[in-house]
Amino acid sequence: MHDLRWIRENPDAFDRGLVRRGLPARAEEILAIDREWRGLETEAQESQATRNRLSREIGAAKSRGEPIDELLRQVEGRKQAETATAAKAAELRQQIDELVATLPNLPAPDVPDGPDESANKEIRRHGEPPRFNFDPLPHEVIGEKLGLMDFPRAARLSGSRFVVLKGALARLERAIAQFMLDLHTGEFGYTEIAPPYLVRDEAVFGTGQLPKQAEDMFRTTDDTGGLWLIPTSEVPLTNLVAGEILDEAALPLRFTAWTPCFRSEAGAAGRDTRGMIRMHQFSKVELVSVTRSEDSQAEHERMTGCAEEVLKRLGLPYRVMLLSTGDMGFAAQKTYDLEVWLPAQDTYREISSCSNCGAFQAQRMKARYRPSGGKGTQPVHTLNGSGLAIGRTMIAIIENFQRHDGTVAIPEALQPYMGGQQVIAGNG
RNA sequence: GGAGGGGUGGCCGAGUGGUUGAAGGCGCACGCCUGGAGAGCGUGUAUACGGGCAACCGUAUCGCGGGUUCGAAUCCCGCUCCCUCCGCCA
Structure with a gap:
């Protein structure tokens, strides 16, 4: 606002x-x-x-x-x-x-102007796309061949854009999430939160998904008036400070959470229909920071770095994109996307989005802080970033670490979380 | 699901129609006092909006919304949240 x-x-x-x-x-x-x-x-x-x-x-x-x-x-x-x-x-x-x-946040001065993603600016790259002496397969083919990724049964249960994971892949989801949470809490000072997955109108208005993006979300229809399934844990994490007046000394606040996310994908019919790129339900480790106004730019860089560190430790090649004015979300004043290399698509795909929302969300949710010494209050600045999307991380691991025999090497950083397992070879 | 109780300032806690934005206490800030600290004393201590260069003035806010009244924290209606007991249940 x-x-x-x-x-x-x-x-x-x-x-x-x-x-x-x-x-x-x-x-x-x-x-x-x-x-x-x-x-x-x-x-x-x-x-x-x-x-x-x-x-x-x-x-x-x-x-x-x-x-x-x-x-x-x-x-x-x-x-x-x-x-x-x-x-x-x-x-x-x-x-x-x-x-x-209904008016979106204003872009920061250094955001490139442009109508869409074609105007996004590459900031840096890290890692080299792997070379294969065979044709790399898409993740869904590998997963199905391993017998660990089941789309037909998921469709029978829930329709399109759902997946059932089994055995080592089910465990891999958990391993990836735990690895990320341990990194962000242990090394980067984020506080782990287990938030509600259903929230009220005010929360979704606060972060800016309402009123304009109602059609992108799922809503319950119980007689209490209905609740929204969170499209991202940015919603509950950021709204943790809604309506509050914080002490300056308490800032910055840094929260992380591993939650499912639910999206209707109403506007994406026909896009990414194969594989697990675009699901109605996926899980994500989210990062949220609440800072003083003068600190949000530095925090934005820091947060992006935290998300990048996950990719670095997993050995996944990626690039950092500065989104153009036409590609930014409603609440953002500046956004970095992290795009991971996907061999089967022969391109980089979004795996994280780190946004500085400035005072925009804070004003909507009335979250302020009291500057010590000065009088009155002023809105906090809020930031959110994926650190990272779990499903897409799994896709990236499967595709980048696939081997000619159809097995998948597990990145070293994840092996402790997989009970020492080094390779996913099927049948669990 | 059934029955009952309750939401007042940073916190505790008075207050059932008329200078009550709100007693009192705690906390906090500043000042005095002290060799220093403590105790003690004094002063101050909400948010939002409008007007004003400013000092400041005004309006609103006692869970939220509406109503009664010249006047509502106090009365009435709806909602919401919390608590207790019973039932049910992962």
Whole structure:
């Protein structure tokens, strides 16, 4: 959510940000309603001040035993006009809020302009794509040949975009997640969280998936009014600080969680239909940081580094992309995607997305901190990143470490989590 | 699922219609006191919005939303969350 006062003071910068996002300028429209609202607001408040004063006088007169008829006459009729003014003001304010709530965060200055992912900028690469003396197979073929990845049965249970993993691959999912959690908690100072997977409207509004991306999520329909299945644990982790006023000394907060994620993939019909690239349900280790405003840029680099370290230790080749204005998510002001090499697709595919949301989410969820020394409060900055998506990590391992005989080597870093197993050879 | 109880400031805790944004206590900050510390004393200590260059002024907020009233933390209605007991249950 954008700070209305900031828009008032910086209407041009606001519009420039929207235009860079490929959206029309809106400042003039917003500020016109804002001017009208403020006029009515002031009017209503002044009227109320008068009425409050008269009411106090009535109380005082009554306690002295004096007549109050004259005072009652003065206050009479006042209420109606005031209520109408206040109602109109509230209506305008709601109009502003609803309009502003649909506008995405503004891109940071160093974000490249562009209509889509074609304008993304490669920042760096790490590792060399492996060379094979045979044609590398896609992960789903390897998994099915090993008898450890079952799409038909998953479809029978749940339809398309689901998978059943068995034996060593089921264990591999757990191993990957544990390895990531241990790294982030043990070496990078993140606190492990086990959050709810079902959340209310306010939480999803806070991180910005509502109101615009409702169709990308699943919602329960129980009689309590319905809850959203989290599309990412960014939602519960970030909303941990919703509505709070934090001590400056408590920052930064760093949270990590291993959770399932649920996405309807409504807009992705026909894309990535083979394999486990795009599932309705996948698991992910998420990283979330809550920082002071002046620290979020450095934290963004740090967080991206934490996610990269996972790929480095697994020996997976990847590149870091700085997303363009056209490819960034709603709440982000700047995003790095980590893309891992997938031999069968002969390309890099997204495996992590690390975003600095600045004050955008904080303002939506009213999360602030009290700067020590200074007065008042200011919104925290929030960041989130995958560290990493488990399913896609598994895909990358299977494809990059496949061998001519159809078996898959387990990266050394994961072997302790696989009971010392070094190779996945099928039948568990 | 059934029955009952309760949500007041950073915390505890008063308060059933009239200077109550809210007593009192704790905590915290600053000052005084002290050789220093403690005790003691004094002052201060919410958030949001509007107006103002500012000092400051105003409005709202006692779980949330609505209603009654000249006036609501206090009365009424709806919702929500928490707690206790019973039942059920991983």
